[in-house]
Amino acid sequence: DVKVTQSSRYLVKRTGEKVFLECVQDMDHENMFWYRQDPGLGLRLIYFSYDVKMKEKGDIPEGYSVSREKKERFSLILESASTNQTSMYLCASRSGKDRGPNNEQFFGPGTRLTVL
Amino acid sequence: AQSVTQLGSHVSVSEGALVLLRCNYSSSVPPYLFWYVQYPNQGLQLLLKYTTGATLVKGINGFEAEFKKSETSFHLTKPSAHMSDAAEYFCAVSENSGYALNFGKGTSLLVTP
Numbered sequence: 001d002v003k004v005t006q007s008s009r010y011l012v013k014r015t016g017e018k019v020f021l022e023c024v025q026d027m028d029h030e031n032m033f034w035y036r037q038d039p040g041l042g043l044r045l046i047y048f049s050y051d052v053k054m055k056e057k058g059d060i061p062e063g064y065s066v067s068r069e070k071k072e073r074f075s076l077i078l079e080s081a082s083t084n085q086t087s088m089y090l091c092a093s094r095s096g097k098d099r100g101p102n103n104e105q106f107f108g109p110g111t112r113l114t115v116l
Numbered sequence: 117a118q119s120v121t122q123l124g125s126h127v128s129v130s131e132g133a134l135v136l137l138r139c140n141y142s143s144s145v146p147p148y149l150f151w152y153v154q155y156p157n158q159g160l161q162l163l164l165k166y167t168t169g170a171t172l173v174k175g176i177n178g179f180e181a182e183f184k185k186s187e188t189s190f191h192l193t194k195p196s197a198h199m200s201d202a203a204e205y206f207c208a209v210s211e212n213s214g215y216a217l218n219f220g221k222g223t224s225l226l227v228t229p
């Protein structure tokens with residue numbers, strides 16, 4: 001079974017704090033993704049990584065950065081958390097082999113972040 | 117850029133009734149289309165996907181979807197709703213040469229007894 005795990009299910013932080021959200025996958029997938037999910041807006045892509053040390057901005061990268069030092073781990077960093085970053089954050093991974101875009105993304109359970 | 121539109125943010129059906137969740141896509145090239153389901157407090161799970169070939173795609177839990185190029189649609193159906201089908205459903209499109217999925221805004225399905 002493919003497993004994508006996220007370090008926390010619930011997180012409460014204060015404005016201005018630096019926040020790390022960790023994601024680990026155990027399927028040797030090349031591609032990893034960070035989304036945020038907000039009611040009425042669906043899922044929006046923040047950043048993705050198609051391989052180790054490679055990253056690309058998604059649709060809403062402002063206020064976020066990422067790190068991918070190892071293939072199995074993809075971290076999302078909020079340099080200085082703000083209240084408008086209160087959201088559900090979902091990590092996903094996908095095999096980049098064979099028919100890349102054809103392959104499904106596997107999602108973690110999500111981290112619900114509240115910034116006070 | 118490719119995108120999807122889900123008609124209806126909330127759909128309510130009676131247990132045993134037909135489920136129909138609508139998804140229309142825009143794409144200048146043949147798309148890859150996906151339906152995901154999200155149960156409360158969980159991540160997303162793939163229901164089914166269309167890549168090439170047969171236009172009627174069968175997925176898990178009795179769901180199916182039909183790719184209609186002429187209508188640019190990929191509607192999700194299930195003949196008989198079950199209480200356990202209550203969840204959020206997302207339609208998504210993947211670019212042929214890209215990496216990411218573009219998701220619709222989701223449809224919340226409520227199943228009433």
